[in-house]
Amino acid sequence: MAASNKPLAWRRLLFGLCLFHAVVQDRRKFGPLGWNIRYDFTDSDLSVSLAQLQEYLDHYECPPFKVLQYLVTEINYGGRVTDDKDRRLINTLVRTFCSPDLLEEGYAFSPSRTYTVPDCETVAQFIEVIRGYPLTPNPEIYGLHENADITCQQAETYELLGTLLGLQPRTTSRGSGDSREDVAGRVATDILAKLPAPFNVEAISAAYPTTYKESMNTVLAQEAIRYNALLAVINSSLHAVLKALKGLVVMSPDLEKVVDSLYDNQVPESWAVRAYPSLKPLPSWTADLLERLSFISTWVANGTPAVYWISGFFFPQAFLTGMLQNYARKHALPIDTVSFGFQVKDDSSFGSSCSSGPEDGCYVKGLYLQGACWDNQAHRLGL
Numbered sequence: 001m002a003a004s005n006k007p008l009a010w011r012r013l014l015f016g017l018c019l020f021h022a023v024v025q026d027r028r029k030f031g032p033l034g035w036n037i038r039y040d041f042t043d044s045d046l047s048v049s050l051a052q053l054q055e056y057l058d059h060y061e062c063p064p065f066k067v068l069q070y071l072v073t074e075i076n077y078g079g080r081v082t083d084d085k086d087r088r089l090i091n092t093l094v095r096t097f098c099s100p101d102l103l104e105e106g107y108a109f110s111p112s113r114t115y116t117v118p119d120c121e122t123v124a125q126f127i128e129v130i131r132g133y134p135l136t137p138n139p140e141i142y143g144l145h146e147n148a149d150i151t152c153q154q155a156e157t158y159e160l161l162g163t164l165l166g167l168q169p170r171t172t173s174r175g176s177g178d179s180r181e182d183v184a185g186r187v188a189t190d191i192l193a194k195l196p197a198p199f200n201v202e203a204i205s206a207a208y209p210t211t212y213k214e215s216m217n218t219v220l221a222q223e224a225i226r227y228n229a230l231l232a233v234i235n236s237s238l239h240a241v242l243k244a245l246k247g248l249v250v251m252s253p254d255l256e257k258v259v260d261s262l263y264d265n266q267v268p269e270s271w272a273v274r275a276y277p278s279l280k281p282l283p284s285w286t287a288d289l290l291e292r293l294s295f296i297s298t299w300v301a302n303g304t305p306a307v308y309w310i311s312g313f314f315f316p317q318a319f320l321t322g323m324l325q326n327y328a329r330k331h332a333l334p335i336d337t338v339s340f341g342f343q344v345k346d347d348s349s350f351g352s353s354c355s356s357g358p359e360d361g362c363y364v365k366g367l368y369l370q371g372a373c374w375d376n377q378a379h380r381l382g383l
Contacts, residue, residue: 311366
């Protein structure tokens, strides 16, 4: 508490940087709402920042806060931050916890004033103040909306349910029902029976050749390649599981994990890392995969669809880029000057009744709203 020759400023800024360290660490529990990338900030980041703070307090009459903020966010903590949006975020956060305002009496770190600069002189007094803080912090201290707690609680619930699934017995006593191996084998056989054959990429490339004015042909071929890679992983792992259950091959640790996932109705990790992002359980995930494959198959068989199911793309970013390329090449415009415009169709049956696409751009379906709905009568968002 007396490490600097400016004890009042030192205590307040020390508390602010310690709280800043706690905030950047705890934001990770909010997932992508907290940080785009999960960074491993360490206590050494805080220790170096405090040493620099003490140095500048002792050698300058007025602490150079801009220099301190730069050192903290761009060098000490920022050396780990690689995402440009995360870098902007941490530069914004530090202004709350390391600024001249902290030297003022009663400065608050949050709008509700739950967290303020304590007027303490000893470690015991600081600890007493910290013990008075809520055990479950409000998201406002992290700079987040209160609804961010929903995401955090959902993640904790999923982790709890996953732990409970992992604790359930893997064996059954004789006569008490199907065993784990029976259930996994039945699920594997059922999925294999539903899976279609891989796409013939060579035939697709011949029927839809790459052309300057139609980027969707390239998108289609790339989608077929990605789905083929996923189908190959699923087929190989399920056939290996069935052989292992029959004792024809050794049950390796990787196959054991697949069996556990099939028994728990979860998507095996070896599939998830090769697949598109999804939070569905295994039955819904399998049904969704079959719908996606049907979408691509219909495209191959019947030609370019009038309405694209944007949720059915393995990599929708390629589809969006392809649409921009089509428009830019058609009108001889630089692609970096082209952006999307949107027009919502109020007719709920438009997707099924539409027989051809627009002159420019495309029709898409499969977008969802969370926390609101679309009012077809008023042509705006509704509750």
